[in-house]
Amino acid sequence: MKAENLLASASINIGVAMFILSLFSILKKQPSNAPIYYPRPISLNHHIFLDERFTFSRFLPSLEWVRRASRVSEGQILQQCGLDVLVFIRLFKFGINFFTVSCVVGVLVLLPLNYIDGDRLSSQFHSVNSFTISNIKGGSNRLWVHLSCLYFISCYGLYLLYKEYKDIWLKRIQQLHNLRHRPDQFTVLVREIPFCNEHKAYGCCVDHFFSKHYPSSYQSYQILYDCEELEKLLIHGKSIRETIEKLTQQSLTNRYTRRSDSSKIEILKEMLQDVCRKIRHIRGEAMLSEKELPVAFVTFRSRLGAALAAQSQQHSNPLVWITGIAPEPRDVLWSNLAIPYRHLPLHEIVVFLLASLLTIFFAIPVTAIQGIAKFEKLRKWFPPAMAVQLIPGLRSIVTGYLPSVILNFFIYIVPFCMIAMAQMAGYISRSKKDIKACNMVFYFLVGNAFFLSLLSGSLLDQIGESFTHPKDFPGHLASAVSAQADFFMTYILTNGLFGFSLEILQPGLFMWNYIKSHTWHRGKRKTAYLNSIPYYRIIPFVALSILIGMVYAIISPLLLPFLVGYFLLGYVVFINQIEDVYITYYETCGQYWPCIYQYILVALILMQITMVGVFGLKSKPSASISTIPLLLLTFSFNEYCKRRFVPTFHKYSMQDAKKNDELDEQNGLMEANLQNALDAYCPPCLRPVDFEVVESCSTQPLISPK
Numbered sequence: 001m002k003a004e005n006l007l008a009s010a011s012i013n014i015g016v017a018m019f020i021l022s023l024f025s026i027l028k029k030q031p032s033n034a035p036i037y038y039p040r041p042i043s044l045n046h047h048i049f050l051d052e053r054f055t056f057s058r059f060l061p062s063l064e065w066v067r068r069a070s071r072v073s074e075g076q077i078l079q080q081c082g083l084d085v086l087v088f089i090r091l092f093k094f095g096i097n098f099f100t101v102s103c104v105v106g107v108l109v110l111l112p113l114n115y116i117d118g119d120r121l122s123s124q125f126h127s128v129n130s131f132t133i134s135n136i137k138g139g140s141n142r143l144w145v146h147l148s149c150l151y152f153i154s155c156y157g158l159y160l161l162y163k164e165y166k167d168i169w170l171k172r173i174q175q176l177h178n179l180r181h182r183p184d185q186f187t188v189l190v191r192e193i194p195f196c197n198e199h200k201a202y203g204c205c206v207d208h209f210f211s212k213h214y215p216s217s218y219q220s221y222q223i224l225y226d227c228e229e230l231e232k233l234l235i236h237g238k239s240i241r242e243t244i245e246k247l248t249q250q251s252l253t254n255r256y257t258r259r260s261d262s263s264k265i266e267i268l269k270e271m272l273q274d275v276c277r278k279i280r281h282i283r284g285e286a287m288l289s290e291k292e293l294p295v296a297f298v299t300f301r302s303r304l305g306a307a308l309a310a311q312s313q314q315h316s317n318p319l320v321w322i323t324g325i326a327p328e329p330r331d332v333l334w335s336n337l338a339i340p341y342r343h344l345p346l347h348e349i350v351v352f353l354l355a356s357l358l359t360i361f362f363a364i365p366v367t368a369i370q371g372i373a374k375f376e377k378l379r380k381w382f383p384p385a386m387a388v389q390l391i392p393g394l395r396s397i398v399t400g401y402l403p404s405v406i407l408n409f410f411i412y413i414v415p416f417c418m419i420a421m422a423q424m425a426g427y428i429s430r431s432k433k434d435i436k437a438c439n440m441v442f443y444f445l446v447g448n449a450f451f452l453s454l455l456s457g458s459l460l461d462q463i464g465e466s467f468t469h470p471k472d473f474p475g476h477l478a479s480a481v482s483a484q485a486d487f488f489m490t491y492i493l494t495n496g497l498f499g500f501s502l503e504i505l506q507p508g509l510f511m512w513n514y515i516k517s518h519t520w521h522r523g524k525r526k527t528a529y530l531n532s533i534p535y536y537r538i539i540p541f542v543a544l545s546i547l548i549g550m551v552y553a554i555i556s557p558l559l560l561p562f563l564v565g566y567f568l569l570g571y572v573v574f575i576n577q578i579e580d581v582y583i584t585y586y587e588t589c590g591q592y593w594p595c596i597y598q599y600i601l602v603a604l605i606l607m608q609i610t611m612v613g614v615f616g617l618k619s620k621p622s623a624s625i626s627t628i629p630l631l632l633l634t635f636s637f638n639e640y641c642k643r644r645f646v647p648t649f650h651k652y653s654m655q656d657a658k659k660n661d662e663l664d665e666q667n668g669l670m671e672a673n674l675q676n677a678l679d680a681y682c683p684p685c686l687r688p689v690d691f692e693v694v695e696s697c698s699t700q701p702l703i704s705p706k
Contacts, residue, residue, distance in 0.1 A: 009490040017497035017569075022061035024505045029058045032517070036509055038580050039528035069575035077578065082587040083175045085578055087168060088533060091542055091596055092574065095567035098160055099549055102153050103564050106557025110149060113142055114557075129486075132556040138619040147623045150554050150611050154630055157550070157604050158637050165597060169645045172590040173656060179587070180660040181669070183677035185303045185652070186219075187326040188310045189428065191341045193294040194320055202292045209321065210298055213314070217305025220678060221298045224337055225291040227685035230282050234685060237275040244268050283686065295337050297326055297681035301674060303657035311651055325652060327429035329680040331586035339426040347426045354421050355440060358414075362448045365410045408494055411449055415441050415537040422536075431588045435595060437536035442599055445544045488548050489559050495541065496566035500573045506581075532585035533578070535592060542570065543599035550607040555614060594649050601638055608634065 203223040210218040300306040314321035422437040549563040615623035664670040
C-alpha cells in the first residue's frame, strides 16, 4: 500500500470523526435533544443540568463528555448497571491494555527492524510495506526477534485473559450474593411435563411430582398457557383505549367536532366492553385449563432446593421433566416457551441453513470490495477504471478509503439478520438469544469479513489448493495476511473513528425525533428513547478488531497505534452511552465473558498459526517449529480455564446457595424473597389489566400460583 493511500484514509476518517464528535457535543447541550442523549437519567427521574438560556457556549464544541466518561469507575458501573455492562467495558479495557504493550514492542523493536533490513532499491522501500515483516529477507536471523516478540505478546495476552477471567469469576459470585433477592434464585423452569390423562391437565402432574421428590423444599408452581388469542385481545383493547383517550382530548380542544367525537367514543366504549367480556371469558378456569402448556415455573422454599432441582436429571428418560435454572422474569421470552422442546433441534437446523445462505450471498460484495482495493486487478477486469487516475488524489481515496466504507456498510446489516435468526431458534430468554446472536455474528465476521477478504484479495487462484492440501494452510494464510495488511488498516480506521462517532451521535434517531417533533407530535410531551445495550451488534465487531490486531501485531506493527486509538475512543463513547443512553433490561451476572474469552483465544491461536506460516515463507523452518510449543501452551491454558472457571458461569453452586440461604434466614429476609418469587412468574397475559376508560371493564385479579 502506498503511503498516500493510508494518509488519505486516515485524513478522511479523522476529519469526519472530529466533525461528528464536535456536532454531538453541541447537540448534547440542547434541551430539546434530552430524550435522545439523556434517556437513562430521564427514565430514572434524575435531574439533568442543561442551560435553557440562549448562550454562545451552547453552540461551541467541548470535551466535557470525555472528561466525565474518564471519571466513571468500575464500581459505579457495577452498582448502577450490573456485571454484564462491566464485562462489556472490560472488553475495551482489555484492548487498551493489550495493544498498548504490543504497540510499545512493535514500534520500538519491530518497526525499526523491518525497515532497516529492507532493500533500499526495491519498489516497496518507500511504501507502508517497508515497515512490515515482508521487508525482512528470507532466512534472516532477525526473525528470531520476531519469534521472541510473538512469545512475549502471546504470554502477555494469556496473562491478561487469566487475570480478567479470575476477576470476573469472583465478581460473578459476589453479584449473585448481592442479587439474592431475585426470584430466579428460587425458581426452576420445567419443560416437557407429562400429560395427566385422569385430570386432563398438566398442572396436577407438576404438583404431584415435586411434592413427592422434593417434599421439604418444594413450594408451588405456575403453569403456563397458550395465550396467543388473549394477547391479541389485550393489544386490541389497549389500542381502543388509546383511541378513546385521543378522541376525548380532541373533543375538549375542538368544539366543532365534539358531537361526532362523542358518538365515536360511545361506539368505541361498547367495543371495549365487548373485548373485556371476551378477556374475562378466556381467563376463566375452564377455558385456561384447555390452554395449558407442558411448561411451568416451579418455586422452592430455598435457593439450595432450587439449585439442586435445576441441575439434576429428574427422570430416567432425559426427554421428560427437563429442568433448568429459570431466567429472571424480565429476561423471559414468553412466546418462545410455547415452542415444544422436541421441535427446538428443527429450529436450530433452519437457523443454520439461513446463516449458511447469508454467508454464501455475502461472498459477492466482499469479492467486489477486494477488487476495488486491488487497483491493478481492477484495471485488468474493468478497463474504464483507469479514468480514476485522471483526477489527482482520487485513486488514493478509491483504493484506500472506499473499500473499507463499503465493507462496513454491508456488514452493518449482519447483526440484525442474526438476531432475527436467534429469535427463530426458540431461546427462552433475551440474554440467551443475544449471546447466541453474538456468537453467530462473530464467527460470521471471522469467516467473511476476515477470511473471505483474505481469500478474495490474495488467494483467489489458490482456494482449491488450500482445501486439497490442508497442511499448507499456514503458508497460504501467512501470504494472504501479509498482502492484506493495508486493507485491514483502513478497515480499523473506518470502523473505529467513523463507526464509534455515529454510535454516539445516533443520527437516525435524531432525524426521527426532529421530524416527529415538527409534524404529528408537535406540542406533545416528549418521551425518552430507551434501549438496552445491543451486545450482539457491538461485541463481535470489537472482538474482530482484536483478532485483526493480534494477527497483525508481529506482521504489521504499524497497525497497533491505530488500535490503541480505536479502543480508547470506544471506551469513552460507550461509557457515555452507558451513563446517559442505554438502560439495563436484564442481568446475567457476567455470562457474556466466556464468549468474549473464546473470541480472544481464537484470535491468539490464529495469530500463532499465521506466524508458523510466515516463518515458513521466510525460509526459517526452525522458527516455525519453535512456535509449536506456544500453540500447545495456549491450548493447555484454554483447557485449564474451561475446568477452573467456566462451570461457575453456567451453574449455581450448592455452597453459594446454602450460604445465601443462611444469610437471609439470619436477617429475616427469606419469607419476603420467597414471596417475591411466588408473584414474579405470572405470564403477562394473566396479569391485571385496567382499561381505565370503562369502569365496568376491570379485569379479574391475577391467578395465583398453585
